[in-house]
């Protein structure tokens with residue numbers, strides 16, 4: 402069975418069980434405006450998408466684009482600089498906690514002043530890495546949610562609502578490349594099946610993760626096919642980030 406037919410079959414199982422498969426979309430690394438960001442905002446207009454914005458690198462053009470769209474804004478670290486000495490990491494416990502706190506606070510102040518209610522106090526750690534000390538401080542610093550990759554272990558952790566992504570459109574080789582249709586559909590099917598069978602938290606919406614900067618034409622084409630395939634089905638619902646994180 403090809404990937405599309407397998408996806409149809411899986412969704413049919415959700416429908417027959419009277420269940421609704423929820424989805425959400427997160428795109429990372431919004432900073433300076435690039436044509437790919439405009440293209441993606443347009444392509445995702447039919448669904449409620451969330452953009453993880455790097456506050457320290459946000460430009461006026463990107464600010465304008467995202468504030469005119471019906472999108473949610475999440476905080477993607479502060480500057481997306483690598484402060485690690487091995488695997489890339491911005492939010493490392495190797496830096497003084499007060500410095501990290503100050504940067505995240507300034508980042509949130511900028512996003513909330515710019516985007517108002519579009520901005521959610523949800524942190525998306527760059528490279529999905531975060532030091533345990535920082536993570537356990539986030540709720541006290543005003544964050545209410547966190548989003549990384551892989552099925553969540555529990556809905557609440559360290560006082561934060563966890564809503565992750567599960568389907569990565571990129572394959573993180575050097576250089577990064579489009580994961581390809583089969584791999585994307587496999588990830589989608591794996592998470593849907595695991596939810597339906599109760600192997601992971603079935604309440605966590607299946608999160609699709611894109612990186613507009615490295616999105617190629619083939620990847621854009623797949624996004625369009627996916628949106629078409631998932632539209633108009635009673636057993637499919639796209640969830641706004643505000644609802645997924647429990648603030649809307």
Ligand SMILES: [Zn+2]
Nearest residue numbers: 429430527528
């Ligand atoms: Zn990033």
